[in-house]
Amino acid sequence: NKNFIKSKLKFKPGDVFNDSLRKVSLRELNDLDLFNFPSVQYSKNNDNSLVANLLLNSKKKFGLGFGFDLKQSNIEDIGIAFENRFKSRNIFRKGENLILSFTGSIGKSGKTQISQINYDLMLDIPRFLLGSKETSNGGISNKRTLINLGSSNQRNIGLDRNSFKLNYTYSWNTKKTFFSFSPAEIALINNKNIDNYFNIYSSSYKELNIIASKITSNPIYYKDGDLEIPIGINLFIDDVLDGKFNSINEIDFRKVSFIEGRRSRLISNNLILGPSIKLSNKSEKVFQGNNFNRWNIKIQTSGNIASLLTKKDNSQNFKTISDLRFSQFFKTEFSYIRHWSFENNSLFAFRFFNGLALPYGNSENIPFSESFFGGGSNDNRAWQVYKLGPGSSGAFDEFNEANFKIAFNFEYRFKMFGNFDGAFFTDVGNIWNLLDNTEDSSRTFDGFSDLSELAIGNGVGLRYDSGLFIFRLDMGLKTHNPSLDKGKRWLTDFSLKKAVFNIGLNYPF
Structure with a gap:
C-alpha cells in the first residue's frame, strides 16, 4: 500500500533537505517489522536538488x-x-x-x-x-x-x-x-481450589488450631486432632464470628476475624475494568547501560464507569455485573533508576519505587493481583519474597501483601577478574495497608512515624557474565528488622545464620 508507506515518511517532495527526518522515517519503518533493513539513498539532479530513493525488502508474510x-x-x-x-x-x-x-x-x-x-x-x-488522521507531525x-x-x-x-x-x-x-x-x-480472575485455602496458608491454619484448642473440643470441628479442612474449620470460624463461644478472649476473636477477612478476600473472584496510562522517559526496549536513567509512572483506575451504570442489589451492600462484584480502586506507581559509572570499571546504581492502591466505593480492599509485596531477589534481598511486612506485623502469612509500598535500593558494582563481578548493596523498604479495611495497627501506615518500620538489608553479591545472561548470587543480612521489638530491631538478626541467599538473572535494576 503506497499511501501507507508514504504516511511513514517524515519528508515530502519540495522539503528542504534534513537528514534527521530520514533517520526518523527509517526508525518507524523498522518498527513495523515488515522490511529487512529499509534504507534511503540520494541521487543528485543537475539543478542540485536531491532524489530520495526508498529501498524496501519485504520480510516473509x-x-x-x-x-x-x-x-x-x-x-x-x-x-x-x-x-x-x-x-x-x-x-x-x-x-x-x-x-x-x-x-x-x-x-x-x-x-x-x-x-x-x-x-x-x-x-x-x-x-x-x-x-486523528495520520499527519506528518514530527x-x-x-x-x-x-x-x-x-x-x-x-x-x-x-x-x-x-x-x-x-x-x-x-x-x-x-x-x-x-x-x-x-x-x-x-x-x-477466577480463583480455583478455594477449599484448599488452609493447606496453602498453613500459618493461618496453625493459628486457628491453637485458638480452637483453648475453647472447644467438640468433634464436629476436628479430624485426627486438628480442625478439618474445609468443613470443620469453616464451621468453627462461622461459630466464632456468630458469638457462640463466650470463652474466647478479644485478642483471639480479632485474630479469627482477621484470618477470615483475608481468606474471604483472597478466594473471591475479581473483575477489574477501567483505563490506565503509563509514561516513561525510555521505551522498555532501551538497554540499561552506564550513566543510564529511567523514570516510569503508571496510573490505573477500575470500576468507576461500572459504578455509574449499575445499582446496588437490595440484598447486598455492593454492586455486581452478572452476579460478580467488580473492583473499584485507584492505583499509582512511580519508579526511578539511575546509574553512575566510574573510570575504574565500577558503577553505582540507585532505584526508588513507590506504589499506592486505594480501594473505595464498591471495594474495601485491593485484589491480590494488584497488591504489592516485599522481599526477593529483585527487592529487599535480606528477606525472602513475600516474607517482608506488612509494617511490623512479622510476615504472619505465607504470601504477605499490602496496598502501599516504599522501596530504596543502592548497589555498588565493581570488576573482579575475568567474567566475574562483585557488588555491595543496601536495600530499604516495606509494605503497609493504607486506607483499606485492615484494623491491625502493626500492618497499617498511620503517618510518618511508621517510616521507622522501613526494613534495611545489607549484603554482597557475585555476578558471572556469560555473554547471554548475568548470573547473580546475592547474600542479604537483616540490618534493621521492623518485626522485632523496637529496642531490638538494629543488628539483632545481622548474622550469617540468618542470611538470605538469592539467585537471580541479570541485574535487579
Missing part, C-alpha cells in the same frame, strides 16, 4: 518462533520459560501484524515451585485506530494501536487461578517521552 529461555521476575526468583509464536504480517495491507502466542514458565518463588501458562492473541496496528512518532486478548493459568502463587484479559491500548513516542494509554482494560 508468515513467521514462526520457538524458544526456551531462563527467566526472572519480581515474583519468580528463577525459572525456565518457553514460547511458541505465530505472526502474520501486513494482514490488512496497512502494516497490521497479527500475533498468536503460547508461552509459559516453570520456576521457583522462595521455596515454592510455581508455573504459569499464557495464551495470547494480539493485533498490532501502526496508527491510532479510532484517533513531535509524535511510532503511533500504534494494540488490541490484546489473552488468558492464563497460574499455579502456586497463593491460590491457583485462571484469568482472562482484554486490552485496547494506544502507544506513541514524543522526543523525550514514551506514552501508553489504555482506555479499556478488562481482567477477570
Whole structure:
C-alpha cells in the first residue's frame, strides 16, 4: 500500500533537505517489522536538488518462533520459560501484524515451585485506530494501536487461578517521552481450589488450631486432632464470628476475624475494568547501560464507569455485573533508576519505587493481583519474597501483601577478574495497608512515624557474565528488622545464620 508507506515518511517532495527526518522515517519503518533493513539513498539532479530513493525488502508474510529461555521476575526468583509464536504480517495491507502466542514458565518463588501458562492473541496496528488522521507531525512518532486478548493459568502463587484479559491500548513516542494509554482494560480472575485455602496458608491454619484448642473440643470441628479442612474449620470460624463461644478472649476473636477477612478476600473472584496510562522517559526496549536513567509512572483506575451504570442489589451492600462484584480502586506507581559509572570499571546504581492502591466505593480492599509485596531477589534481598511486612506485623502469612509500598535500593558494582563481578548493596523498604479495611495497627501506615518500620538489608553479591545472561548470587543480612521489638530491631538478626541467599538473572535494576 503506497499511501501507507508514504504516511511513514517524515519528508515530502519540495522539503528542504534534513537528514534527521530520514533517520526518523527509517526508525518507524523498522518498527513495523515488515522490511529487512529499509534504507534511503540520494541521487543528485543537475539543478542540485536531491532524489530520495526508498529501498524496501519485504520480510516473509508468515513467521514462526520457538524458544526456551531462563527467566526472572519480581515474583519468580528463577525459572525456565518457553514460547511458541505465530505472526502474520501486513494482514490488512496497512502494516497490521497479527500475533498468536503460547508461552509459559516453570520456576521457583522462595521455596515454592510455581508455573504459569499464557495464551495470547494480539493485533498490532501502526496508527491510532479510532484517533486523528495520520499527519506528518514530527513531535509524535511510532503511533500504534494494540488490541490484546489473552488468558492464563497460574499455579502456586497463593491460590491457583485462571484469568482472562482484554486490552485496547494506544502507544506513541514524543522526543523525550514514551506514552501508553489504555482506555479499556478488562481482567477477570477466577480463583480455583478455594477449599484448599488452609493447606496453602498453613500459618493461618496453625493459628486457628491453637485458638480452637483453648475453647472447644467438640468433634464436629476436628479430624485426627486438628480442625478439618474445609468443613470443620469453616464451621468453627462461622461459630466464632456468630458469638457462640463466650470463652474466647478479644485478642483471639480479632485474630479469627482477621484470618477470615483475608481468606474471604483472597478466594473471591475479581473483575477489574477501567483505563490506565503509563509514561516513561525510555521505551522498555532501551538497554540499561552506564550513566543510564529511567523514570516510569503508571496510573490505573477500575470500576468507576461500572459504578455509574449499575445499582446496588437490595440484598447486598455492593454492586455486581452478572452476579460478580467488580473492583473499584485507584492505583499509582512511580519508579526511578539511575546509574553512575566510574573510570575504574565500577558503577553505582540507585532505584526508588513507590506504589499506592486505594480501594473505595464498591471495594474495601485491593485484589491480590494488584497488591504489592516485599522481599526477593529483585527487592529487599535480606528477606525472602513475600516474607517482608506488612509494617511490623512479622510476615504472619505465607504470601504477605499490602496496598502501599516504599522501596530504596543502592548497589555498588565493581570488576573482579575475568567474567566475574562483585557488588555491595543496601536495600530499604516495606509494605503497609493504607486506607483499606485492615484494623491491625502493626500492618497499617498511620503517618510518618511508621517510616521507622522501613526494613534495611545489607549484603554482597557475585555476578558471572556469560555473554547471554548475568548470573547473580546475592547474600542479604537483616540490618534493621521492623518485626522485632523496637529496642531490638538494629543488628539483632545481622548474622550469617540468618542470611538470605538469592539467585537471580541479570541485574535487579
